[in-house]
């Protein structure tokens with residue numbers, strides 16, 4: 422088999438750079454996608470050799486065009502690591518506005534639905550098909566102030582478990598070779614955050630390097646054992 426081809430969806434952030442760098446280090450081919458050419462180009466370079474691609478992942482037509490381009494230029498995708506996130510919240514339940522809901526729904530869920538549908542057959546047919554999202558501990562411990570966010574993230578987790586069910590039972594599924602997984606953090610931490618706030622200790626935060634290693638590990642883990650699982654990262 423040729424080197425697995427992994428698409429990082431929403432790769433412009435520190436997490437995206439760390440994940441792309443780790444995947445490249447593990448010998449995979451990495452495509453990293455963002456909505457802004459300058460930011461994703463810089464991220465791809467910082468990762469050390471990912472291919473930057475520009476797409477508004479919230480737009481189904483644009484994602485379909487992206488998939489067609491990837492299939493023509495690189496072939497089928499083996500991994501989809503979905504990192505598009507964002508946060509909106511407030512102090513109380515009544516602060517949970519509709520504009521914030523719409524933002525989160527589009528950023529977190531629409532981009533996940535668009536990308537996972539566009540690349541579902543690739544992932545289901547791959548000998549190492551992997552889909553992963555990064556969810557939040559707030560899904561199981563929601564607060565009044567983050568109701569919108571926790572609810573949208575819960576929906577994203579349910580979507581991923583639906584993909585996992587498809588991998589297990591779909592007509593296209595080869596025997597247990599593909600897996601869809603939810604990775605969970607309280608918050609992410611990177612060197613820039615440490616440098617900006619040297620006095621902070623960031624209790625409970627997960628370094629983006631830890632996330633990146635967890636993502637790499639998915640590709641050598643037993644698909645049957647990890648499909649549909651929710652893994653809390655330290």
Ligand SMILES: NC(=O)c1ccc[n+]([C@@H]2O[C@H](COP(=O)([O-])OP(=O)(O)OC[C@H]3O[C@@H](n4cnc5c(N)ncnc54)[C@H](OP(=O)(O)O)[C@@H]3O)[C@@H](O)[C@H]2O)c1
Nearest residue numbers: 431433434436455456460477478504505506507555608609
């Ligand atoms: N950060 C945390 O503390 C934390 C906590 C719990 C869970 N998570 C989850 O961990 C994952 C990574 O977190 P993060 O903070 O690195 O995410 P993020 O910065 O919110 O999103 C990652 C990248 O996605 C890109 N993006 C946004 N909208 C896009 C669109 N429509 N099309 C294409 N790209 C788009 C953005 O880059 P451009 O604007 O350049 O396109 C952004 O840099 C997310 O799923 C997040 O929900 C994070």
